[in-house]
Amino acid sequence: xxxxxxxxxxxxxxxxxxxxxxxxxxxxxxxxxxxxxxxxxxxxxxxxxxxxxxxxxxxxxxxxxxxxxxxxxxxxxxxxxxxxxxxxxxxxxxxxxxxxxxxxxxxxxxxxxxxxxxxxxxxxxxxxxxxxxxxxxxxxxxxxxxxxxxxxxxxxxxxxxxxxxxxxxxxxxxxxxxxxxxxxxxxxxxxxxxxxxxxxxxxxxxxxxxxxxxxxxxxxxxxxxxxxxxxxxxxxxxxxxxxxxxxxxxxxxxxxxxxxxxxxxxxxxxxxxxxxxxxxxxxxxxxxxxxxxxxxxxx
Ligand code: OGA
Ligand code: MN
Numbered sequence: 174x175x176x177x178x179x180x181x182x183x184x185x186x187x188x189x190x191x192x193x194x195x196x197x198x199x200x201x202x203x204x205x206x207x208x209x210x211x212x213x214x215x216x217x218x219x220x221x222x223x224x225x226x227x228x229x230x231x232x233x234x235x236x237x238x239x240x241x242x243x244x245x246x247x248x249x250x251x252x253x254x255x256x257x258x259x260x261x262x263x264x265x266x267x268x269x270x271x272x273x274x275x276x277x278x279x280x281x282x283x284x285x286x287x288x289x290x291x292x293x294x295x296x297x298x299x300x301x302x303x304x305x306x307x308x309x310x311x312x313x314x315x316x317x318x319x320x321x322x323x324x325x326x327x328x329x330x331x332x333x334x335x336x337x338x339x340x341x342x343x344x345x346x347x348x349x350x351x352x353x354x355x356x357x358x359x360x361x362x363x364x365x366x367x368x369x370x371x372x373x374x375x376x377x378x379x380x381x382x383x384x385x386x387x388x389x390x391x392x393x394x395x396x397x398x399x400x401x402x403x404x405x406x407x408x409x410x411x412x413x414x415x416x417x418x419x420x421x422x423x424x425x426x427x428x429x430x431x432x433x434x435x436x437x438x439x440x441x442x443x444x445x446x447x448x449x450x451x452x453x454x455x456x457x458x459x460x461x462x463x464x465x466x467x468x469x470x471x472x
Contacts, residue, residue: 190218194225199429201324201446203229210247210438211239219250226305227388231322231429231441237309238436241267241462244309248464252304255296255465258349258373259285261364264462273308274460275453284460287363289450291352292323292423293398294443295465298349300377303443304468310437312460317453320431320439321423322446325392328422329382332393336421339414340381340403347399349374378404381418383471385444393422394471396447422447444468 192208203225208218226232239247241264248254254269262285264270272284296303308320350371353363366374381403383394397419403411431439441448453459 188213189215192218194221194229196229197233197429199322200327200427201229201322202231202233202429202431205232205234208234210234210237211243214247214250223251226440226442227385230324230326230445231431231439233431234438234440235434236436237438239309239438241270244307244438244462244464245269248307248466252466252468255299255303255467257285257463257465258366258370259364260370269464271463271465272460273463274312274458275455276312276458276460287450287452288463289320289398289448290452291396291398292419292447292449293396294325294394294447296443297379297394297396298347298351298374298377298399301467301470302379304466305440305442305444306466307438307440307464308461309463310433310435310461312458313433313435314453314457314459316457317451318433318457318459319451320433321449321451322429322431322441323423323427323448324429324445325394325422325447326385326390326445327427328418329391329393331427332418332421336414336417340418343381343406344378344404345381345395345415346376346378346401346404348376348401349399351399351401352397376401379471383444386469386472388445390445392445393418394444395419396422398447423449444471 190208193206195204195206197203256268257271262272264272273288274284275286276283295306379394381395382391384391395418403414
């Protein structure tokens with residue numbers, strides 16, 4: 174028996190868990206109620222989750238008491254995991270987990286303190302950007318710390334005709350270092366990238382309008398966090414169009430605001446959404462564990 178068929182039979186034989194998928198009130202998103210990710214998820218349950226992820230773009234699994242190993246194992250069922258370039262913030266013994274945190278211990282940040290201070294799609298600066306990311310809440314502040322998600326399918330569907338014409342068939346450059354050192358949160362701190370890290374984040378070029386490989390819908394694929402310019406246009410025109418695209422993408426009706434609850438595990442689709450960390454007061458502790466699943470080359 175191959176490794177894949179053994180894995181399949183393990184999931185198949187698992188006891189069926191009953192759970193509910195409840196759409197959220199915002200533009201996108203659904204809650205998953207009654208599923209325990211510390212227990213086996215059989216193939217049928219997994220297929221329902223996968224379908225819901227494609228339909229709702231962000232899934233909120235409530236009250237998950239799972240270990241880093243269990244988060245990694247569940248994430249792996251969606252694809253290959255990506256290891257973040259900021260090695261200093263990977264969880265010890267679990268390089269697939271990036272610590273997203275504003276906590277400082279012994280004068281050192283224990284995690285990436287300002288992940289997502291500009292709207293972005295994770296790892297859009299890579300040749301193979303992320304399919305989706307999972308964040309599992311470890312410690313939450315009593316105030317602030319919400320994460321916003323914007324629907325990029327809808328952003329494309331509603332795009333005014335003139336802007337559509339301006340970008341259809343065009344590509345844009347994405348760069349990790351585009352806004353690397355800009356500050357927004359208090360006590361912001363980012364390590365200087367080594368030559369080796371810089372080599373891993375060379376600029377890449379992706380279509381501005383991409384087709385989702387699984388749901389077949391088109392989506393805008395630019396964001397203020399990582400997109401630097403439209404290829405083939407003069408700098409001022411490129412800047413003007415990108416500014417308009419960014420503003421259009423994050424209109425109020427296009428957004429879901431996630432207010433974190435203890436032990437939430439949130440899994441979003443980076444091919445359908447962009448997201449933003451709203452931040453919290455720096456004296457309040459916030460810590461989440463992120464896994465990032467590799468996607469296809471955008472087309
Ligand atoms: C991320 C991210 C948002 C947040 O981890 O990719 O953008 O609210 N986080 O922490
Ligand atoms: Mn992010």
